[in-house]
Amino acid sequence: MEKTVNNIITHHANDKKRLMDMLLNIQEQFNYIPDDAIDILVEKLDLPKVHILETISFYHFLTLKYTGKYTIYLNDSVSAYMNGRKEVAKAFEEEIGIKFNSVTNDGLIGLFDTSCIGMSDQEPSALINNKVFTNLSPEKVKEIVKNMKDGKDINNLMKANLGDGKNSHKLIHSMVNNNIHIKKAILSDDYIPGSALLKIIEQERMEVVNEIENAELRGRGGAGFPTDLKWKFTAKTPEGKRYIFCNADEGEPGTFKDRVILTEKPELIFEGMAICGYAIDSDEGILYLRHEYKYLKKYLENILDKMRKRNLLGKNILGQDGFNFDIRIQLGGGAYVCGEETALLESTEGNRGEPRYKPPFPAVKGYLDRPTVINNVETLCSVVKILNKGNYWFKKMGTEESRGTKLLSISGDCEKLGIYEVEWGITITEMLHMAGASNVQAVQIGGPSGNCISQDEFENQIRYSDLGTGGSIVIIGNKRDLLKDIVLNYTNFFIEESCGSCVPCRNLIVIYRNTLQKIINGKGVQADLDNMLEWEKVMKMNRCGLGQTSFHPIVTTLKNFPKLYESKILEDSDIISTFDINSAIKEYCNATGRKPNIEE
Amino acid sequence: MKKKFKILIDGKELSVKHGQTILEVASNNGIYIPTLCNYVNLEPQASCRVCSVKVNGRPMTACTTTVRPKMEIENDTKEMNELRKIIIETMFITGNHFCPSCEKSGNCELQALAYRLKMDVPQFSYSFSNKDIDASNPKLMIDHNRCIKCKRCARGIKTDDGKDIFAFKNRGKKIMISIDNELAKNISDEKAQEAMDICPVGAILKKERGFIDPIGTRKYDNKPIGSDIEKLMEVRS
Ligand SMILES: Cc1cc2nc3c(=O)[nH]c(=O)nc-3n(C[C@H](O)[C@H](O)[C@H](O)COP(=O)(O)O)c2cc1C
Ligand code: SF4
Ligand code: SF4
Ligand code: FES
Numbered sequence: 028m029e030k031t032v033n034n035i036i037t038h039h040a041n042d043k044k045r046l047m048d049m050l051l052n053i054q055e056q057f058n059y060i061p062d063d064a065i066d067i068l069v070e071k072l073d074l075p076k077v078h079i080l081e082t083i084s085f086y087h088f089l090t091l092k093y094t095g096k097y098t099i100y101l102n103d104s105v106s107a108y109m110n111g112r113k114e115v116a117k118a119f120e121e122e123i124g125i126k127f128n129s130v131t132n133d134g135l136i137g138l139f140d141t142s143c144i145g146m147s148d149q150e151p152s153a154l155i156n157n158k159v160f161t162n163l164s165p166e167k168v169k170e171i172v173k174n175m176k177d178g179k180d181i182n183n184l185m186k187a188n189l190g191d192g193k194n195s196h197k198l199i200h201s202m203v204n205n206n207i208h209i210k211k212a213i214l215s216d217d218y219i220p221g222s223a224l225l226k227i228i229e230q231e232r233m234e235v236v237n238e239i240e241n242a243e244l245r246g247r248g249g250a251g252f253p254t255d256l257k258w259k260f261t262a263k264t265p266e267g268k269r270y271i272f273c274n275a276d277e278g279e280p281g282t283f284k285d286r287v288i289l290t291e292k293p294e295l296i297f298e299g300m301a302i303c304g305y306a307i308d309s310d311e312g313i314l315y316l317r318h319e320y321k322y323l324k325k326y327l328e329n330i331l332d333k334m335r336k337r338n339l340l341g342k343n344i345l346g347q348d349g350f351n352f353d354i355r356i357q358l359g360g361g362a363y364v365c366g367e368e369t370a371l372l373e374s375t376e377g378n379r380g381e382p383r384y385k386p387p388f389p390a391v392k393g394y395l396d397r398p399t400v401i402n403n404v405e406t407l408c409s410v411v412k413i414l415n416k417g418n419y420w421f422k423k424m425g426t427e428e429s430r431g432t433k434l435l436s437i438s439g440d441c442e443k444l445g446i447y448e449v450e451w452g453i454t455i456t457e458m459l460h461m462a463g464a465s466n467v468q469a470v471q472i473g474g475p476s477g478n479c480i481s482q483d484e485f486e487n488q489i490r491y492s493d494l495g496t497g498g499s500i501v502i503i504g505n506k507r508d509l510l511k512d513i514v515l516n517y518t519n520f521f522i523e524e525s526c527g528s529c530v531p532c533r534n535l536i537v538i539y540r541n542t543l544q545k546i547i548n549g550k551g552v553q554a555d556l557d558n559m560l561e562w563e564k565v566m567k568m569n570r571c572g573l574g575q576t577s578f579h580p581i582v583t584t585l586k587n588f589p590k591l592y593e594s595k596i597l598e599d600s601d602i603i604s605t606f607d608i609n610s611a612i613k614e615y616c617n618a619t620g621r622k623p624n625i626e627e
Numbered sequence: 628m629k630k631k632f633k634i635l636i637d638g639k640e641l642s643v644k645h646g647q648t649i650l651e652v653a654s655n656n657g658i659y660i661p662t663l664c665n666y667v668n669l670e671p672q673a674s675c676r677v678c679s680v681k682v683n684g685r686p687m688t689a690c691t692t693t694v695r696p697k698m699e700i701e702n703d704t705k706e707m708n709e710l711r712k713i714i715i716e717t718m719f720i721t722g723n724h725f726c727p728s729c730e731k732s733g734n735c736e737l738q739a740l741a742y743r744l745k746m747d748v749p750q751f752s753y754s755f756s757n758k759d760i761d762a763s764n765p766k767l768m769i770d771h772n773r774c775i776k777c778k779r780c781a782r783g784i785k786t787d788d789g790k791d792i793f794a795f796k797n798r799g800k801k802i803m804i805s806i807d808n809e810l811a812k813n814i815s816d817e818k819a820q821e822a823m824d825i826c827p828v829g830a831i832l833k834k835e836r837g838f839i840d841p842i843g844t845r846k847y848d849n850k851p852i853g854s855d856i857e858k859l860m861e862v863r864s
Contacts, residue, residue: 077781077794077807084796362798379795384673384691527776527795527802528674534717537800538751564706565713568679568686 031056032064036071043072044395046082046377050089051318051358055157058137059093078378085379085526086360087141088318095130095137097175100154103140104280105471105501105516106147106438111164115151118165122172136175142363142520143280144319147438147501148206148445156181157321159203193290198326205287206445208461211432212424213292213408214448220294221339223414227302228347235306236262239410242418243430248274248366248403249473249497250572254410257400260390262307264398269309271300272375272394272401276317276359276366279474280520281499284434285404287446289316289323292408293330294339297354299407301340302414303400304352312354313394315371318361327356363524367571368401369393370526381526382571405434405498425451429490433498437462439471440504455485455494459502466505469588474499475517476576479509481587509591510547514580518543521577531565532574538562539581550607551596559585634698636680649689649700650678657860659853660702661711661740663827664777665690672778677711677740708744715741716749721800723755723772724828730837731829733845737775738828739852758803764811766819766834774804774830783825784818786810804830 035052039045046068053064060083069076083089088100101107101116120126123136130137146152149161158181160171167185174184187202189195194203207214227235240255261269273296277285288296300312316324331354334340344350357375359365365374369383372394393399402410409431413421422430429451435458438444442463449458455470471479472489473496480487480494487493503513518540527533539562542555559581566578585592609625616623629644636649636658643652648671653660663675671690678689681701689702701707718724718737726732758771781793781804792814796805814822816833823833842848 075791075794075807076809077791077805080796080805081794085798379798384671384688386693522799525799527797527799528672530675530677530714530718530775533776533800533802534721535713537721537754538717541752541754562713564686565710568676568710568714570673570676570688 028057028061028063029067032067033071036068041071043074044376046072046074046079047357047360047374050079050083050086051360054089057093058095058098059090062091081379082377086318086362088361093130093134093137094139096135097181098137098139098156100139100141100144101127102142102144102146102150102152102154103516104143104147104150104520105513106143106281107150107152108512108516109439109507110150112151114165115163115168118168119172122169136172141319141361142523143278145277145283145286145317146203147281147283147436147499149204150438154319155184157318158182159201159322160185160187161202161204193326196326198329199290199323201322203286203290203322204445205290207287207291207448208443208445209447209449211448211450212412212421213288213295213405213432213434214446218292218295218411218415220298220334221337221345223411224298224301224305224339224345227305227414228345228350232262232306232308235302235414238414238418239306242409242413242421243428244406244409244413244421245429245491246403247405247409247433247497249279249476249495251491251495254402254406257390257402258303258307260388261309261398261400264391266308268311268395268397269307270394270397270399271303271307271309271312272368272371272399273300273312273314273407274366274368274371274401274403275314275320276363276371277320277404278317278363278366278524279476279497279499280517281436281438281471281474281501282497283436283438284446284498286320286323288404288408288434289320289327293327294334295408295411296404297331297334298339299402299410300354301344301352302410303402303407305344305350307400309400310351310353312352313357313375314354315357315359315365315375317366318359321358324356324358331356362526363520364526364571364573367573370571371401372399379526381528382573384570403497426488426490428492433489433496435489435496435500436498437500437502439500439502440464440467440507441502449489451490452488454488455480458489458500459485462502464502464504467502468505468507469503469509469513469584471499471501471503471513471517472496474501475520475580476572477579477583479503479513479580479583479587483587509584509588510543510595514584515540515543515547517580518577521573521580525573525577526571529569529571529574532569532577535562535565536574536577539578543581546592546595549595549597551592553596556585556592556596632696634694634696634700636700637702637704643694645693645695647694649680649682649687649692649694649698652694653689653702654856655859657857658702659856660689661743661853662690663736663740663775664779666779666783666825669779669782672782675714675775675777677714679710680707711740712744712746715744716746716751718775719746719749720751720753721755722775723757729773729829730832731773731826733842733848734840735829735847736827736852739847742847743851743853761806761808762834764806764808766814766816767806767811767822768832768834769804769806770830770832771803772830773828775828776802776804777827778804779825779827780804780822780831784814784822786814787818 151163152161171184190204192205244254245251365380367382370380374380389399435447662678664672673691761769819833
C-alpha cells in the first residue's frame with residue numbers, strides 16, 4: 028500500500044494543492060482511504076492530519092471506511108422516486124441482504140444513497156464503481172446483484188444497449204442517453220472546432236470582450252451575471268497569473284444539460300475557455316467536473332489531447348505568438364455546494380468545499396488567491412457561438428434582457444423527458460406542450476433552489492426577469508403529494524448538502540423540515556405557517572446561495588399553494604404545537620421506570 | 628493618509644476610512660454589534676451570522692464587510708435583534724447548553740448573548756443528540772455537546788511550530804470539531820488556557836480550571852456582553 032500511495036503522491040508532484048486528486052486516487056485504489064495512507068500524506072505533504080481528515084470527511088465519495096468491492100450509490104432525488112426508486116431500493120436491500128449505508132460482511136457489496144446524479148431523464152439510476160446504470164427496475168437489480176455475487180466485471184453487470192450519440196464512444200462506453208429533443212445555437216451540428224479561435228486571434232483582447240458585451244450574454248449557471256463584466260473585472264487586475272474555471276459541477280437536482288454538452292460538444296467548452304484565456308490574458312484553465320460524471324473524464328482528456336495536437340491548446344495557439352493556454356480537469360468529490368464558485372475553488376485547492384465570504388470576489392482573489400474567472404459550461408459555449416456568428420445573430424434570439432438560447436433539462440411527469448434548447452421567453456404552457464405533459468399540478472423551475480409554481484403562473488415566461496433558471500425543470504403531475512413527495516425530499520437534500528458552516532443554514536433548515544413534517548402529520552397550526560415565512564429573513568443572512576435558498580421548496584409552495592398547507596393544519600388551535608404530550612409522557616416514564624399508558 | 632468619508636449606523640454619522648470593517652468602525656465608536664464567531668486578530672470565519680447588519684437594506688456581516696461611502700447601516704433595531712435572537716435560539720436547541728452545570732457559565736458568550744437579546748426560552752423544540760466528551764487529553768477536555776462550531780479554536784490555536792490542532796469534520800448538521808490529540812497532548816499550560824479562553828462556550832476546558840473563578844465574579848455576571856464597548860461611547864460623550 029505504501030508504494031501505491033507514494034506513487035500517487037509523486038504522480039501529482041508532491042503538490043499539496045493537489046490533495047483532492049491524491050485522495051480520489053487513493054479512494055479509487057482501495058475503495059476507502061486507509062489511516063496509514065493519511066499518515067503518509069501527512070508526512071510527505073507536511074499537511075496537518077486534521078486538515079486531511081477535514082477534507083476527506085466533507086466529500087460524499089471519499090470515505091474512511093471500506094465501501095465494498097462493488098460500491099452502489101443509488102440516487103435518491105425526486106425524479107428517481109417518481110419512477111419507482113422505492114421498489115428498486117427495496118430490491119437492492121433484499122437481493123443483497125443489507126440495509127442502505129452498509130457493506131456486506133464479506134466486503135463484496137456496499138449500498139449507499141446519493142443526491143441527484145444528473146440522470147433525471149432516465150431514473151431510477153445508480154453509480155456502481157463510478158459507472159452509471161440507468162432506468163433500473165427490481166428485475167434489473169436482481170440481475171445486477173446476481174452478477175456481482177458471481178464476481179463479474181463491472182461492464183457485464185447488466186445487459187443494456189449503449190446510449191445514443193457519443194455515449195457509445197469507446198472511451199465513454201455508457202448506457203446513458205442524451206435524449207436531445209431540440210437543438211439550436213449550442214447543440215446545432217454546424218460547429219467546427221477552432222473556427223472561433225481562428226477569428227479572434229486577429230482581434231485585440233478587448234474587442235473580444237466587447238463582442239460578448241454587445242451580445243449581452245449573461246451567465247447560464249443560475250445567477251445570470253453579465254459575462255463581459257466578470258471578464259473585465261478580472262482583466263483589470265494587476266498583471267500576473269490568472270485562472271479560468273469552467274463550472275461543470277452541475278449538482279442542482281433535475282439538471283443534466285451540462286452532462287449532455289460535455290458528451291456531445293466538449294470542444295465547444297474548451298474552445299470557450301481558451302477564448303476567455305485570450306481575452307483576459309490567462310494561460311491556465313481548469314474544468315471542475317462533478318464526481319458523478321467521472322465516466323466522462325477519459326473521453327474529455329482525449330479531446331484535450333486532440334485539441335493540443337491541432338494546436339487549439341498549448342503553446343502559441345494557432346501560430347499566435349505568446350498565446351498559450353492549456354486545460355486540466357479537476358474531479359470533484361461529491362458535494363453539491365462545490366458548484367458555488369468559491370467552494371469550487373476551495374475544493375480545487377484541496378480543502379473542504381466551504382464557500383468563502385465575498386467580497387473579495389474571485390475576479391480579484393480566486394484560485395490560489397489569484398484573479399479567476401468562473402463560468403458555467405453553457406456560458407462558455409455561448410461565447411464561442413457569439414464570436415463565430417456575431418452578436419446580432421445571437422441577440423435575435425430570446426428576449427430583451429435574456430438573449431440567446433437556454434438548454435432546459437426537463438424531467439418528471441411528462442412523455443418526452445430530456446434536453447430542449449429553446450430561445451429564452453417561452454411560456455410554461457408552451458414548454459409543457461412541447462414535453463407532452465398534461466394534468467400538471469406544479470412545475471419546479473430552476474431546481475429546489477428555484478421556484479415551485481402553480482397553474483396561475485403557467486403563462487409566464489422563462490427568462491431572467493420572470494422565471495429565471497439554470498435549466499432544471501421538473502414537472503409535477505396531479506397525482507403527486509406535493510408536500511410529501513417533492514418538498515420534503517428537496518428540503519432533505521439541502522440538509523444533506525449544506526456545508527454546515529453558517530448557523531442558520533445548518534440549524535434553521537432542520538427546524539423548517541421538522542415543521543413541515545409536523546404539518547404533513549396533521550399537527551401543524553397557523554403559527555407554524557407564519558413562522559416559516561418570518562424565518563425567511565434569517566435564512567437570507569446565510570453566507571452563500573445554498574443557505575439563502577434552501578427554504579425555497581417550503582416557502583415557494585407555501586406562497587403558491589397556500590390552500591394545500593391550510594387544509595392540513597389544525598383549525599383554531601393555539602396550543603404550543605411543538606409540545607408532544609405522548610413523547611413527553613414516554614420520556615417521563617422512562618426516567619422514572621414506569622410504564623406509559625397512552626394511546627399511540 | 629487615506630481620505631475619510633461618512634457612513635451612518637442607526638442614524639449616527641461616523642467618519643471612517645477605507646479598509647476598515649463595519650465591526651471595527653462600530654467598536655471604535657462605542658457601538659456594539661453582537662458577534663460570536665469573530666475573535667480579535669483572527670481571520671473572520673463569518674459563520675455565526677449574528678453580526679449581520681442591514682447595509683442599505685441588505686443583510687451583510689459586519690465582521691467581513693468593509694465600509695464604503697454612502698453606507699446606511701441598521702444595527703440595533705428591533706428587527707435585527709429579533710433575527711439574531713432566532714439564530715442564538717437555534718444554537719441552544721442543537722446542543723446541550725444546560726448553563727447551571729456548565730463550567731463556562733458567566734464567561735460564556737453564547738449565554739451572555741442570549742441574556743442580552745432577551746431570550747427566555749427557545750421557541751423551538753430541543754433536538755440535540757448525546758455527543759462525546761473527550762477527556763483523553765491530559766490538559767484539555769472537549770465537550771462536543773456544547774460546541775457551536777465557530778472554529779475559533781482551529782483558527783487561533785496551533786502548536787508552537789505552527790501545526791493545526793483543531794479542524795472541522797463532516798458537513799451540514801453532522802459537522803463537528805476534531806482535535807489532533809497526538810499534537811494536543813504536548814501543548815503548554817499557557818496554550819491550553821488560551822484554547823479555553825478562545826472558545827466562546829464551554830466546549831474546550833482546561834482541566835482543573837473550570838470553577839477557579841467563583842460564579843458571581845465572572846465576565847458577564849454583572850454587566851451584559853458588549854458593555855465594555857458601549858462604555859467607550861459614554862466616556863466620549
Ligand atoms: C449551492 C450552489 C451551487 C451551484 N452550482 C452550480 C453548478 O453546478 N454549476 C454552475 O455553473 N453554477 C453553479 N452555481 C453558481 C455559481 O456559483 C456561479 O454563479 C456560476 O458558476 C457562474 O457562472 P456563470 O456566470 O457562467 O453562470 C451554484 C451556486 C450555488 C450557490
Ligand atoms: S449558507 Fe450553508 S452552504 Fe453556504 S456557506 Fe453557509 S453553511 Fe455553507
Ligand atoms: S470547540 Fe469552542 S472554539 Fe472550537 S469550534 Fe467549538 S465552540 Fe468554537
Ligand atoms: S461574528 Fe460575524 S459572522 Fe460571526
